[in-house]
Amino acid sequence: MGSVIEALWGFHLNSILKKEKDIPYELGWIYGHEYNDFACILRGEDWNPETKDGELFRVEVKSMVASADESKAHFDRLQHEFAENELLAVFLWDWKVIADQPKNVYPAILDYFVGYALPIAKLRDALHLERGGSFIQKGNCPDGCTIQNCTHVGEPLNASGVRERRSGPDSSKGAGVSYAANFGGMLRMLGSRGKNGKDILKNEYASDPTKARFIDFMARNFPRVARAIK
């Protein structure tokens, strides 16, 4: 259902943009991607998603179910994969009963966040380090790659040294798992331990208005985030 919500957001936003004749922009769907990602493009102009000619900025769209413990959608792209002006849109939703039809439910959007993606990736990474995780550094790859050939720089490892993404180093597979896949879980990534963790979260909150808006969005909807920033 999350994928449908993400796609419908793009569809409806385009309908609104089309009605505004003075707005020369529309939303283009980046086809061939695993997830629903969009680009803001110039209406009626040629657009090449490969070279990014004809586009102004990209939008990564994620959805979360409010009642699930963790959303399946992971915000797990690395900092260097984001352009400065790329946006992140997150929609929080859940099933609601239709008022006069107690047997029918619909997916209701409960809350949302739209803002720059890069500060949120930086926030995620600061807390990943605080929880004992690490990132592969240039010239220090567990696979022993040469600097020129290493594709793993920036890949996250968890506190046990297990790669978080499938694209991480082969030598950092876990026992019985190819990769940990916890990195970038929307709720999990704000997890902080003890006073030091909370201090980092508060400092991040104070350092950047986009980070603060994202933390506020999560705190409004998840008591454990609200408790962490008290």
Ligand SMILES: [Zn+2]
């Ligand atoms: Zn490597």
